[in-house]
Amino acid sequence: MKLDKRYKMEDWLPTSAKEVEKRGWDSVDVILFTGDAYIDHPAFGAAVIGRMLESHGLKVAIVPQPNWRDDLRDFKKLGRPNYFFGVTAGAMDSMVNHYTANRRLRSNDAYTPDGRSGQRPDYASVVYCNILKDLFPDVPVLLGGIEASLRRVTHYDYWSDKLKPGILANAKADLMVYGMGEQPLLEIIRLIERGVPLESLKTIPQTAFLQDINQELPKNKNWKDIELASHDECLEDKLKYARNFRYVEEESNRWNAARLVQKVGDQQIVINPPYPPMSTGELDASFDLPYTRLPHPRYIAKGPIPAFEMIKFSVNMHRGCFGGCSFCTISAHQGKFIASRSKESILNEVDKITKMPDFKGYLSDLGGPSANMYKMEGKNLRICQRCTRPSCIHPNICTNLNTDHTAMTDIYRSVSKMNGIKKAFVGSGVRYDMLYNNMATSQEKESHKEYMEELITNHVSGRLKVAPEHTSDQVLNVMRKPSFKLFYKFKADFDRINQKKKLNQQIIPYFISSHPGSEELDMANLACETHDLDFKLEQVQDFTPTPMTVATVIYHSGYHPYTLEKMYTPVSKKDKLNQRMFLFWYKKEYQQQIKDRLKKLNRFDMIKKLFPDKEKHQVKGHISKKHTKFKGAKSQKFRKKRS
Structure with missing residues (x-):
């Protein structure tokens, strides 16, 4: 990999003391620690959060894949942030990243240069948080990312073959953001800049925290509370553990959800309800930030990063998935309601890709968590706001779901006409069941046929x-x-x-x-x-x-x-x-x-x-x-x- 001549080192967020100094900063507001290599691209969470905080005037640095085995110099090299440390294990749960279904150690890591393994610890979220808290006990630590998000309550850990408590019982974090983090983080920054300490922020949606079992819950008159079976009860009774999950899944996917509380020993984890789905404008704002769309230059001599090579010429059109598959974590992290980008934002990103020096004219994917859910939502959103179904398409397609594929077909055709595009492929998985929706209107059914023809004729590699x-x-x-x-x-x-x-x-x-x-x-x-x-x-x-x-x-x-x-x-x-x-x-x-x-x-x-x-x-x-x-x-x- 060579340094793209369009950019200079300062176009990436700094990753070292030398880079911070080169920017003329005497301190950093937020320091992010991630288990992945730093790729300045909207598909990678640390880059998204870093760029978003930067766009609101903060000085942000990233420490990718810090060495946790030595004298911990990577955790100390940028000193103390003015606001907080941010921690994520990366784009995958560290245990899924490390081990196969047979619990065998994987020989590679797609989020590391040259696919090298061993660059992050097991249970990376806990390890990073605890090191930072031990080194800087008075500096707030904010935990986020998919590993933390999916381990927010008592959960079964396949690799240790045991039930583990919600991650905040083991990770020394002051606050956790679950799900996609832009909305809660903007509110956190707004309040911190008004002088409210991070450890006092207890009523922000889509956050969780640990408190003493006898301490009164923070007041919010708009939230009702659901107390889950405690961690100890789950250990003693698997039926109670199973029953807990229904509450967690339903409240994760509700428009107006309840606050969840679970006791762990003499403490309790408090999980505030999530934000409503992001608007198109909010999602565009996230994707339109000034990403270089490239790995940091520190990796130039270290080999390609497989995860980046896979998505470097792809475009994500939406977030969320209403499929609710039993084995999938997408809706638990991104939500079941679809947040879609505008056509203009998508075409602007495609245009940026066409200007990349090694782009040969082939987009690898125009898609999302599922290929064909773009712009889909309830015909009557009031019904959606009351809904508790974990899936909008199982056991049958909801009669309130608009499955019109016209907007997707239009984007496929528009992208195909752009200068520099030879082919735009759809690499994401297609939910073919929506193309046979018996309850659809005649207009929707016509859009299904048109989409299928366009997809199969022009967008299959x-x-x-x-x-x-x-x-x-x-x-x-x-x-x-x-x-x-x-x-x-x-x-x-x-x-x-x-x-x-x-x-x-x-x-x-x-x-x-x-x-x-x-x-x-x-x-x-x-x-x-x-x-x-x-x-x-x-x-x-x-x-x-x-x-x-x-x-x-x-x-x-x-x-x-x-x-x-x-x-x-x-x-x-x-x-x-x-x-x-x-x-x-x-x-x-x-x-x-x-x-x-x-x-x-x-x-x-x-x-x-x-x-x-x-x-x-x-x-x-x-x-x-x-x-x-x-x-x-x-x-x-x-x-x-x-x-």
Whole structure:
């Protein structure tokens, strides 16, 4: 990587004492610590928060991937900030970043130059906060980021295989911001500049704090309070842990939510309700900040950063996801309501990308958490403001949801016409179930057809990613995903449009094994269905329990948090491997094991379906062809004698 000639070092936020001095600053207002490399791009949280604070007149510095193993010089090098330290583990939970679904240490880290691993600690949020508080006990520490956000109450930690308390019980932070942080941070800065100390800010929405159990809750007449089962109760009773989750999820996704309180020993974690969704103007303001869109020059000789290379020519059009999938954390962090950018803001960002020296004319993605939710909201927002559904599209598409795809189709076409753009691909996953909304108006249905044609004809880079996740309706219901019948419908339309336009493109489906509710026969059926579709699966994963998901609650407790009914989950390594191998029925190394498992399940019909050529002459009690081939006169006599 070379330094882009359009920029000089001062165009990035400073990361060292030398860079601070070069700016002529004698002190820094806010110092941000992050587990990721510093990439000055709107897809990376530390850059977004740093730029936002800078735009409000603050002097901000970033310390990326500080060394926590040595004499802690990285934590001391910029001294004491005037306002506070900000801490984030990075764009991923540090444990997901470090370990596979089999709890094996990963050999790379996509958020580090050259993909090097080992540049952040396990449970990075806690480690960074505690080091800073030990070194600077009187300086406020503000915690944020996805790791902290998803661990805000009692949660199951897969990597230690135990229930852990809300992260504030272990991290020495004065205040935590959960979810996307722009709105609460602006209010925090406004109050600090008026002289209110950070540790006194107890009624700002979308923040959480720890206080003594006997201390009275801060007053806010507009909030009602819900007391969750305490951490100790959750440890003793998994049913109470499961029941807690429903309150947490519903209040996280409500327009007018309650304040949550959970006792942890002789203290209590207080979680203030979230802000309403950001307006288009607020979201534009965040994306339109003066990012260089590049990694800091400190990494020039250290190799490429894989996460940046993946998104450097992509554009995020919206935030939030109303899918509410049981295994996904997007809505828990970004919310279920969609916040969309303006067309002007999106086109301005595309224009900036076209001016990048190494841009060859191909946008890798025009999308978001899901590709096709841009500009979607309730037809009557008053209904949305009262809604407690965790998903707007499961078990059916809400009749109040406007699924019109016209705005997206318009942006796709507008971007394609821009100078310097050869192709604008859609790399985000498409929710094809919304394209078959039976309750949609005739105008919406027409927009679905137009979108599908535009997408498949002009915005697929040879392969279109979709995520049916499973084939069993029973498992899909637990996942909050649509019936697999809709996948067949979408594939038929995909093939029809390809044939009509004389294109040769593929659908790449994503599937999950070992998900709660999935039995071994469900995976065997998945193998048979994908065999019939001639899919040799590549994009697969074993279910990994991550904090703040329905599926993780089921995995640990054995109960569904909404029905409180018992539910099977494959937990042992053997059971998980037995499920996973069915995804690879086409690989020779798994075929005998699959046959053995199906024989134990007495499903010889599935053996015949998966391995027809090899099995049709090996049915129990029959002689195979190779034993009935005889040559010469001797064989003729033998056959006559038998007859």
